[in-house]
Amino acid sequence: MLYENFETNAIRTQAEQTDFREHAVPLYLTSSFTFEDAEQGRALFADEIAGNIYTRFSNPNNTELIEKLCYLEGTEDGIATASGMAAMFVSIAAFLQSGDHIVASRSVFGSTHQILTMILPKWGISHTYVDIATPEKWESAIQANTKMIFVETPSNPALDIIDLAWLGKLAKKHKVILNVDNCFATPYLQNPAKYGADIVTHSATKFIDGQGRTIGGAILGSKELIKQVRFFARHTGPSMSPFNAWVLSKSLETLAVRMERHCENALKLATYLETLESVGKVKYPFLASHPQYELAKKQMKHGGGVVTFELRGGIEQGRKFLNALKMCSLTANLGDSRTTVTHSASTTHSKLKEEERQAVGITAGLVRVSVGLEYIDDIIADISQAIQASL
Ligand SMILES: *Cc1c(COP(=O)(O)O)cnc(C)c1O
Numbered sequence: 001m002l003y004e005n006f007e008t009n010a011i012r013t014q015a016e017q018t019d020f021r022e023h024a025v026p027l028y029l030t031s032s033f034t035f036e037d038a039e040q041g042r043a044l045f046a047d048e049i050a051g052n053i054y055t056r057f058s059n060p061n062n063t064e065l066i067e068k069l070c071y072l073e074g075t076e077d078g079i080a081t082a083s084g085m086a087a088m089f090v091s092i093a094a095f096l097q098s099g100d101h102i103v104a105s106r107s108v109f110g111s112t113h114q115i116l117t118m119i120l121p122k123w124g125i126s127h128t129y130v131d132i133a134t135p136e137k138w139e140s141a142i143q144a145n146t147k148m149i150f151v152e153t154p155s156n157p158a159l160d161i162i163d164l165a166w167l168g169k170l171a172k173k174h175k176v177i178l179n180v181d182n183c184f185a186t187p188y189l190q191n192p193a194k195y196g197a198d199i200v201t202h203s204a205t206k207f208i209d210g211q212g213r214t215i216g217g218a219i220l221g222s223k224e225l226i227k228q229v230r231f232f233a234r235h236t237g238p239s240m241s242p243f244n245a246w247v248l249s250k251s252l253e254t255l256a257v258r259m260e261r262h263c264e265n266a267l268k269l270a271t272y273l274e275t276l277e278s279v280g281k282v283k284y285p286f287l288a289s290h291p292q293y294e295l296a297k298k299q300m301k302h303g304g305g306v307v308t309f310e311l312r313g314g315i316e317q318g319r320k321f322l323n324a325l326k327m328c329s330l331t332a333n334l335g336d337s338r339t340t341v342t343h344s345a346s347t348t349h350s351k352l353k354e355e356e357r358q359a360v361g362i363t364a365g366l367v368r369v370s371v372g373l374e375y376i377d378d379i380i381a382d383i384s385q386a387i388q389a390s391l
Helices: 004-011 036-043 060-073 084-093 110-123 136-141 164-173 223-236 244-251 255-274 293-299 314-324 354-359 376-390
Strands: 077-081 101-105 126-130 145-150 177-181 199-203 217-221 279-283 308-309 341-343 367-371
Touching: 004 060, 004 164, 004 217, 004 255, 060 077, 060 244, 077 084, 077 223, 084 110, 084 199, 084 217, 084 223, 084 354, 101 354, 110 126, 110 145, 126 136, 136 164, 145 164, 217 255, 244 314, 244 376, 255 279, 255 308, 255 376, 314 367, 314 376
Parallel strands: 101 126, 101 145, 145 177, 177 199
Antiparallel strands: 077 217, 199 217, 279 308, 308 367, 341 367
16 A cells, blocks of 8 residues: 555556656557667566566556556556456456366356356356355355355346455355455445455446446456466456556546445435335345345445336336436446446346346346436436336
């Protein structure tokens, strides 16, 4: 930690100033870096000295972003990846080999589900899904060949919360890597490494970017584990573009203030929706009605920026509701300053089978709202008129 406080680290972690004495960090759009002489080139490749060689391996913008994320998450090292999914895939593929097994929470992002069920089996890596509601089943799901536990908390879009302190102990007891996708919480609301997560993964596309401009991801952890990840990434090439790293590092400067408002708006929207007779179940980690409310309060600073609710009229009412929105954006992204509304069953989780969706609570009438930074009364007014129009 450079400073005591999150906000200061998010703003004051910067790449070294150049001779131009620029205030904002420059964008290092360069594929490679030159060697002073033949000997320096040799020494760099031999890892005898530290330094940039080639942007697929490292670049000052990417290094700055990772240094900052490490301060914010409380980890030693990391790498930035081209997307959140590159982070998920690399954080598994770098450690596991044919014959290995993963225990995963059933409630994971749609593409993570595809990696586990359709892609990793091609290399003989199997998995067992466990439900968050049945913690007693986690330990029995761990086999002799289990190498990793993979979870999302809060999960997308079910907003399930898993006890990180408990899971951290379980992973340690069985000597397996605990990999936590911390995308929904962001490092501002929750630091899984403090509870024993070995690897923390991010889709930086969401709240870290915060304005829906870039695609990016990150893998963070101990020096020892990240060494393996770096070897894998250096030779397979999922690196983040320096331009995106520059944008995302700037974005982190405002993460704390943005998350404060996202969470304040989300709680107000969730509280309002719960008063409506016409709406089914409303889910938000910091609503007392959330099944893991106490746990959410324990491990998260606030409830996050995402609220879900259920339209009782299912897919038909869902369609009417989406088409009646006037301000909120219909899009699959989340974590934007603009409020975005998604119908998960027909978009982000459409590749799942119906029974798989049901098992993680993605019903036909489920609406996911990523509550933006517009004035809250305007967000509530738009959603409220669209619900009225859908009845
Ligand atoms: C969006 C998302 C991802 C994938 O990230 P991309 O940047 O879109 O590749 C992974 N996990 C969660 C929880 C997400 O919401």
